Structure formats: C-alpha cells, structure tokens
Amino acid sequence: MARKGKKTRKYLGTRSHGAGNTKNRRGSGCRGGTGKAGIDKHKWSWAMNVDKNYYSKHGFSRPNKTRVNAINLFEINQRAITHELKKKDDKYLFEFDGKVLATGSVSVPLSIKAVSWSKNVEKKLKEVGGEISKLKS
Numbered sequence: 105m106a107r108k109g110k111k112t113r114k115y116l117g118t119r120s121h122g123a124g125n126t127k128n129r130r131g132s133g134c135r136g137g138t139g140k141a142g143i144d145k146h147k148w149s150w151a152m153n154v155d156k157n158y159y160s161k162h163g164f165s166r167p168n169k170t171r172v173n174a175i176n177l178f179e180i181n182q183r184a185i186t187h188e189l190k191k192k193d194d195k196y197l198f199e200f201d202g203k204v205l206a207t208g209s210v211s212v213p214l215s216i217k218a219v220s221w222s223k224n225v226e227k228k229l230k231e232v233g234g235e236i237s238k239l240k241s
Contacts, residue, residue, distance in 0.1 A: 172220075175200055177228060178208020185212065199239060210234065 115121045123129040151158045184196040195215040206224035214234040
C-alpha cells in the first residue's frame with residue numbers, strides 16, 4: 105500500500121501555508137505578546153485601567169520605624185514669653201506627649217513634663233532654675 109505524502113509538501117512555496125491571513129497563525133501576535141509584554145507601549149491603557157499599581161513602588165517599610173512627636177526648647181520658651189502657658193510658683197508649666205529637644209535657649213524658668221528629652225535639656229533648664237520630669241501615661 106502506498107503511503108500518502110506529507111501535507112506540508114502541498115504548501116511548499118506558499119506564504120500562508122493554508123492558514124488564510126498570515127496574522128491568524130502567529131502565536132500571540134494578535135494580542136500584542138503574551139503576559140505583560142508591551143505594557144509600557146501598546147498595552148499602556150490596560151495598565152492604567154486594570155493594574156493601577158504597576159508603575160508604583162513596591163516593597164515594605166520597616167515595622168520598627170516609629171515617628172515621635174518632638175518640640176524644641178525654643179518653642180516652649182516662646183510660648184512662655186507670650187503667656188500661652190500657665191504659671192505656678194514662678195515657673196511656667198508645660199506638658200508634652202513626646203520628646204523635648206535642646207535646640208534654642210531658655211530665658212524663663214520652665215517646669216516641663218514629657219515622655220523623653222535629650223541630655224542638654226536638663227542642663228539648660230537647671231541654668232535658669234527650671235526642671236523636667238517624666239510624664240505619666
């Protein structure tokens with residue numbers, strides 16, 4: 105019995121190989137590539153509508169990083185001078201739920217209650233006759 109010839113032999117020399125339009129037989133040619141190919145170019149509108157975070161930064165922020173409220177001695181001193189703070193026993197009272205920094209100078213005696221403070225705060229307050237203590241939470 106004679107064997108039938110291969111079908112490819114029939115299409116030798118033809119451009120479309122019996123598949124009609126050349127575009128139709130390309131792998132993912134009609135879709136503009138597979139996966140996320142072409143998102144920066146011809147699939148840009150897909151990225152904007154469907155995957156809005158495609159161009160944004162990814163990753164994580166360290167969980168142990170905390171923000172602390174901080175205020176400078178200069179700002180507390182200015183509030184005392186403008187009489188925004190209460191006065192008791194010749195000292196201006198100030199309570200703050202954060203850290204007191206030693207930036208600036210102190211010209212009036214202050215009584216400060218805060219969560220934490222830098223080392224130089226105590227020195228500057230003692231020179232003027234002020235004090236600092238821990239704020240009870």
